[in-house]
Amino acid sequence: xxxxxxxxxxxxxxxxxxxVEWFTHHNNAGSLTQPDRWTYTQITGSAGxxxxxxxxxxxxxxxxxxxxxTINFNDKRQYSHTxxxxxxxxxxxxxxxxxxxxxxxxxxxxxxxxxxxxxPTSGYLMLYTADGSTESGTNSSIPYTATHRINTDTxxxxxxxxxxxxKSGSSDLTFNGILEVTKTTNQSTAKMxxxxxxxxxxxxxxxxxxxAWNT
Amino acid sequence: MTIVKDSIIEQLQPLTxxxxxxxxxxxxxxxxxxxxxxxxxxxxxxxxxxxxSVNGGLKISTGSSAGGSTTLHMQDFDQFSPTGSVNIMVYKxxxxxxxxxxxxxxxxxxNNGNASESYHSSxxxxxxxxxxxxxxxxxxxxxxxxxNFHTHKIENGSxxxxxxxxxxxxxxxVVGSAASSVYAFQPIAxxxxxxxxxxxxxxxxxxxxxxx
Numbered sequence: 001x002x003x004x005x006x007x008x009x010x011x012x013x014x015x016x017x018x019x020v021e022w023f024t025h026h027n028n029a030g031s032l033t034q035p036d037r038w039t040y041t042q043i044t045g046s047a048g049x050x051x052x053x054x055x056x057x058x059x060x061x062x063x064x065x066x067x068x069x070t071i072n073f074n075d076k077r078q079y080s081h082t083x084x085x086x087x088x089x090x091x092x093x094x095x096x097x098x099x100x101x102x103x104x105x106x107x108x109x110x111x112x113x114x115x116x117x118x119x120p121t122s123g124y125l126m127l128y129t130a131d132g133s134t135e136s137g138t139n140s141s142i143p144y145t146a147t148h149r150i151n152t153d154t155x156x157x158x159x160x161x162x163x164x165x166x167k168s169g170s171s172d173l174t175f176n177g178i179l180e181v182t183k184t185t186n187q188s189t190a191k192m193x194x195x196x197x198x199x200x201x202x203x204x205x206x207x208x209x210x211x212a213w214n215t
Numbered sequence: 216m217t218i219v220k221d222s223i224i225e226q227l228q229p230l231t232x233x234x235x236x237x238x239x240x241x242x243x244x245x246x247x248x249x250x251x252x253x254x255x256x257x258x259x260x261x262x263x264x265x266x267x268s269v270n271g272g273l274k275i276s277t278g279s280s281a282g283g284s285t286t287l288h289m290q291d292f293d294q295f296s297p298t299g300s301v302n303i304m305v306y307k308x309x310x311x312x313x314x315x316x317x318x319x320x321x322x323x324x325x326n327n328g329n330a331s332e333s334y335h336s337s338x339x340x341x342x343x344x345x346x347x348x349x350x351x352x353x354x355x356x357x358x359x360x361x362x363n364f365h366t367h368k369i370e371n372g373s374x375x376x377x378x379x380x381x382x383x384x385x386x387x388x389v390v391g392s393a394a395s396s397v398y399a400f401q402p403i404a405x406x407x408x409x410x411x412x413x414x415x416x417x418x419x420x421x422x423x424x425x426x427x
Contacts, residue, residue, distance in 0.1 A: 007226055
C-alpha cells in the first residue's frame with residue numbers, strides 16, 4: 001500500500017503544511033465541525049449562523065444590508081504568502097448573494113493580506129488580492145449570469161471549483177479547471193489561513209470541500 | 216503519467232485487497248482534533264496548540280516547570296498492529312538541550328508503555344529508533360540532533376522494524392526481544408524537559424498510520 005503522504009509528496013521531500021476538509025459532520029446548528037476546526041466570525045452584523053447539513057456546511061450572514069460573515073481558522077495562519085494554494089468547492093446559494101473563497105490573514109478583515117474570489121451581485125467572477133492595506137480585483141471571463149451560473153437554490157446543482165494559487169509576486173484564479181486570472185498587484189504580505197465569506201442580508205454560502213497547502 | 220482513480224483509497228491500493236485501519240492528521244485548523252487526540256499531563260501545565268505560523272502544525276510544549284511532561288495519545292483505542300503497521304511523521308524539535316521526545320505508535324505510560332517510535336533526546340547525539348516492551352532498545356541513526364523538520368517513517372513488521380528518515384533507511388530493530396511490544400498500538404507523542412525548568416517544544420505537521 002502507498003501512503004497518503006506519497007499521494008502528493010515523495011518521502012525524500014519533507015511535506016509542508018497540507019490540510020483537507022470534506023465538511024461531512026452531523027447536523028449541529030452553531031457548530032461548524034466536531035471539533036471546531038473551523039471558526040465562524042460575523043464581521044458585520046449579527047444573527048448569522050452556520051450548520052452542517054445536506055450541502056456540506058452552510059453559513060450565512062445576518063439581516064443587515066451590509067452584513068458580512070466568514071469561516072476561518074481563528075487566525076491560525078499556516079499558509080505562506082509567497083507559496084501556497086487552496087481549492088474550494090462552493091455554492092453561493094441565493095440569486096443575489098455575494099461571497100467568495102480563498103486565504104486570508106485576518107479572520108475579521110478579509111480585505112487585508114488575502115487572495116479570494118469575489119462573486120458580485122452583477123458583472124463577472126473576480127480574483128481579489130489584498131496587501132496589508134489595499135485590495136483590488138480583476139474580472140474573469142465568467143459572467144455572473146452565464147452558463148456557469150454561480151447562484152442556485154438547488155442542492156446538487158451548480159457547485160463550482162475554485163483554485164487560488166499564491167505565488168511570490170503573483171496570484172492565479174482557476175475556475176472549474178480553467179485558468180481565468182493572473183494578478184500581480186496588491187499581493188499578500190503576511191501568512192494566511194483558509195477563509196470563505198458571505199455578504200448582504202441573510203445570504204448563504206455552502207461549502208463541501210477545502211484543501212490548502214504550502215508549495 | 217498520472218493515473219486518475221475515482222477514489223482516494225484506490226490511489227493507495229487496489230480494491231481487491233482489504234482496506235485496513237488508516238489514520239491521517241494534518242494539524243491545521245482552529246484547534247487540535249480532540250475527538251482523536253487526548254492529552255495526559257504528568258508534571259506542569261503543558262498545552263498543545265495549533266501554531267499560528269507557516270508550516271506550524273501542532274506545537275506541543277512542556278511549559279517551564281522542572282520536570283514538565285505530557286503525552287498525546289488516543290486513550291484506550293489501540294487500532295494498530297505492532298507487527299504489521301506503518302507510521303509516517305513530520306516534526307521539528309525547537310531545541311537540542313533539556314529535552315526528550317518520543318513520537319510514533321505505542322501505548323501510554325499508564326498502560327504498559329510499549330512503543331515503536333522516533334526518539335529525540337538531549338542525552339543522545341543522534342536521532343534514534345526506540346522500541347519498548349518489557350525492556351527498551353534505542354538504536355542511533357547517523358542524523359545528528361538538530362532543529363529542522365524531517366520525515367520519519369517506521370515500518371513495524373513481524374520480524375523487523377525499519378526506521379527511515381527523509382526517505383532513507385537508517386536503522387532496523389529485530390522483533391522478539393524484551394523491547395518488542397506484544398500489545399496493539401495507538402498514535403502517541405511524549406515530551407519531557409529532562410527535569411530542567413525550561414520550556415521544551417516540538418512542532419508536528421503530519422501524522423499518518425496504517426495497518427499493513
